[in-house]
Amino acid sequence: MPRYRMNDATLDLPGDWEDKSVNVFATPDSSPHPVSLVINRDRMAAGQDLADLAEQRLDQIESNLKQFTLIEKRQVEIAGTTALEAEFKWRSDVGLMHQRQIFLPRGDRVLVITITAPxxxxxQQRAQIDLMLSSLELE
Incomplete structure (x- = not known):
């Protein structure tokens, strides 16, 4: 059984289990300008490339969010790997939300990094997040 590492613990998992974990990081609750960074995992279908996956996910997001407005799509480099980023706004029940979503390929798997702020x-948040992303190391 492969050993799975987390910050607080490790455990043995059956070899056929997939990592579908979600990592959530956020500014303190007391922050006047909250922002969060969430990392989840996705998998590309056979024959699908990163651009197809990103477009499919953005289409799903657009159809599910009110007043979705795409600001920009671009290629970025993170940890020496070419990734795709989309920046957009949408209206939630509590007001306008601003997000950046980054699709970082790892073979047929994809790390999806989502930054969200009301x-x-x-x-200042963008600079802090960009600094965090520049520190990302892939294993």
Whole structure:
């Protein structure tokens, strides 16, 4: 059984189990300008490439979110790997939300990194998040 590592623990998993974990990081609850960073895992279908997966996920997001507005799609480099990023806004029940979603390929798997802030991702937050992303190391 492969050994699975987490920050707080490790455990043995059957070899055919998949890692579908979600990592959630956020500013303190007391922050006047909250922002979160969530990392989840996805898998590309046979014959699917990263651009197809990203477009499929963005189509799903657009159809499920009110007043979805795409700001920009771009290629970015994270940990020496070419990734795709989409930045968009949408309206939730509590107000305007601003998100960046990054699709980082790992073979047929994809790390999906989502940054979310109410109203807008401020420049200071953007700089802090970009610094965090520049520290990302893939194993």
């Amino acid at each position: 109203r807008e991702i401020r420049e």
